[in-house]
Amino acid sequence: MIELAERFKACIRPYDMAARLSGDEFAILLNNIEGLEEAITVAKRLQSNIAKPLTLIGQEVYPSISIGIASSQLPYETVEDILRDADTAMYNAKRAGRSRFAVFDESMHQKTKELQQLDSDLRHAVANQQLQLYYQPIISLGLRKLVGFEALIHWNHPGRGLVSPDTFIPIAEETNLIYQIGLWAIQEVCWQLASWKKNAAIQIPLSVNVNLSARQLSDSNLVRHITETITEHGIASDEIKLEITESIAMENSQQTIKVFSQLRQIGVPLEDV
Numbered sequence: 001m002i003e004l005a006e007r008f009k010a011c012i013r014p015y016d017m018a019a020r021l022s023g024d025e026f027a028i029l030l031n032n033i034e035g036l037e038e039a040i041t042v043a044k045r046l047q048s049n050i051a052k053p054l055t056l057i058g059q060e061v062y063p064s065i066s067i068g069i070a071s072s073q074l075p076y077e078t079v080e081d082i083l084r085d086a087d088t089a090m091y092n093a094k095r096a097g098r099s100r101f102a103v104f105d106e107s108m109h110q111k112t113k114e115l116q117q118l119d120s121d122l123r124h125a126v127a128n129q130q131l132q133l134y135y136q137p138i139i140s141l142g143l144r145k146l147v148g149f150e151a152l153i154h155w156n157h158p159g160r161g162l163v164s165p166d167t168f169i170p171i172a173e174e175t176n177l178i179y180q181i182g183l184w185a186i187q188e189v190c191w192q193l194a195s196w197k198k199n200a201a202i203q204i205p206l207s208v209n210v211n212l213s214a215r216q217l218s219d220s221n222l223v224r225h226i227t228e229t230i231t232e233h234g235i236a237s238d239e240i241k242l243e244i245t246e247s248i249a250m251e252n253s254q255q256t257i258k259v260f261s262q263l264r265q266i267g268v269p270l271e272d273v
Contacts, residue, residue, distance in 0.1 A: 008050075012028060016029060043069060050065050066090050068087060068090025069101060069104065070083075071104070088104060121157065130156050135150070150208070151208050151211075155168050179215070182213065182219075192208065207238065207241055209241045210243065211242075217256050226263070241268070241271050243271045245272075
């Protein structure tokens with residue numbers, strides 16, 4: 001944090017103000033700027049400076065920041081209102097991807113309310129089993145036969161109908177519901193595989209690919225849960241394949257390396273997508 005604080009200071013003027021609000025959240029007050037473009041220039045300078053590699057305990061890491069900008073040109077009455085809108089803009093930037101910035105506008109309030117409602121609905125969905133897995137066949141063109149399935153999660157919303165994972169997975173990751181959803185998905189897949197294996201009409205070996213999110217890798221109990229679930233349902237460890245995005249595979253964090261190593265040790269294949 002000391003190094004990051006120095007990088008913040010290097011990007012602003014002596015009469016600007018920077019403060020740490022919480023664990024990984026900072027606020028910067030830019031005094032006497034000519035307009036919004038100047039604030040955007042500072043945001044880009046911050047992102048470029050913060051992104052320089054750091055060495056922590058012998059490991060090189062690459063920090064990134066999401067930035068929300070609120071302009072005092074709007075009719076604010078309190079400092080808290082400005083911070084609230086900057087925070088709203090920051091979360092919009094985070095939803096757009098890593099290392100982004102966003103400028104607050106009034107439409108964000110409505111979007112935030114909708115996302116809050118969706119978050120509330122999602123918590124209800126998890127508790128009331130409204131999530132469903134659909135199994136997309138994987139066909140080997142060379143062998144000309146079915147070799148497995150890909151598990152695709154959907155949300156059967158009582159009012160919206162089927163909601164795709166592109167809509168609700170980012171919300172689940174923000175609110176940490178992704179851990180509960182991820183474990184549920186692995187449990188369901190193992191149960192389904194065990195059911196297929198008991199069916200005498202199915203004579204070919206099958207496997208199911210399940211998506212693994214970056215946030216799930218930070219769960220220290222992930223590998224233990226997978227091991228226990230596989231054992232509980234009596235399936236082989238290579239019958240469940242965990243799909244990871246290329247960006248996750250390229251990460252060099254200690255936790256990612258540790259989880260990948262543990263998964264390989266128990267025989268669970270990793271598939272890059």
